[in-house]
Amino acid sequence: MTKAPNTVEVTYESFRIPVQLADYRTIVLTDEEREHAVQQAAAVPESQQELTTDYFLQAAFVEKVTNNSTLRVPKQIAHERALSMGRALQQKLESDQLSLDDYFKAMKTTKDQLIAEFEVEAKQQLRQRIVLLAIAKAEGLEATDADYANEVERLSSSYGMPTEGLVGFFAASGENESVRQDISVSKAADFMKQLVLN
Numbered sequence: 371m372t373k374a375p376n377t378v379e380v381t382y383e384s385f386r387i388p389v390q391l392a393d394y395r396t397i398v399l400t401d402e403e404r405e406h407a408v409q410q411a412a413a414v415p416e417s418q419q420e421l422t423t424d425y426f427l428q429a430a431f432v433e434k435v436t437n438n439s440t441l442r443v444p445k446q447i448a449h450e451r452a453l454s455m456g457r458a459l460q461q462k463l464e465s466d467q468l469s470l471d472d473y474f475k476a477m478k479t480t481k482d483q484l485i486a487e488f489e490v491e492a493k494q495q496l497r498q499r500i501v502l503l504a505i506a507k508a509e510g511l512e513a514t515d516a517d518y519a520n521e522v523e524r525l526s527s528s529y530g531m532p533t534e535g536l537v538g539f540f541a542a543s544g545e546n547e548s549v550r551q552d553i554s555v556s557k558a559a560d561f562m563k564q565l566v567l568n
Contacts, residue, residue: 378504382551385444389504392438399566403430424567428559431566436501443496451492452485499555502562506554509561513553518546521553
């Protein structure tokens with residue numbers, strides 16, 4: 371069994387982030403962590419429990435690898451993600467005929483407190499994403515041109531938009547790199563799932 375590389379540099383947005391990866395090839399979930407995944411999956415219909423258990427095992431494993439890896443998420447990225455989460459909450463509330471002020475009163479919080487809470491959540495989400503990008507890079511699982519073309523084709527079908535139009539949109543908006551990263555994250559997550567299930 372090969373040892374996982376120690377440090378991998380990931381470019382995320384415009385930041386170059388060194389990630390000191392935990393040796394994910396030797397990390398194992400405890401019996402308690404595995405049992406917790408089974409218990410979480412017990413809440414879904416029996417026909418979906420096996421897939422759901424696999425999902426919770428994968429999530430626990432990625433979280434454990436992330437928590438044992440060392441990296442610094444730039445505050446600017448976490449803050450931007452937190453603001454985006456705040457905008458999404460506002461849109462959801464507005465669709466339910468509520469306002470942020472209603473939410474703040476009901477939750478006994480303020481905008482600053484909410485953004486601070488979202489920053490904590492955003493930082494953990496970003497840590498996991500960046501660790502998965504580092505694993506994808508370390509394992510040679512980065513998105514290929516064929517992967518990208520297949521994903522654009524899939525997305526164009528979902529959006530009901532011509533593939534060429536979507537390619538042009540992604541290029542003009544800079545989203546092509548984000549799509550490539552999504553593919554890499556997905557491939558790394560699948561790799562982690564194989565490690566935890568075998």
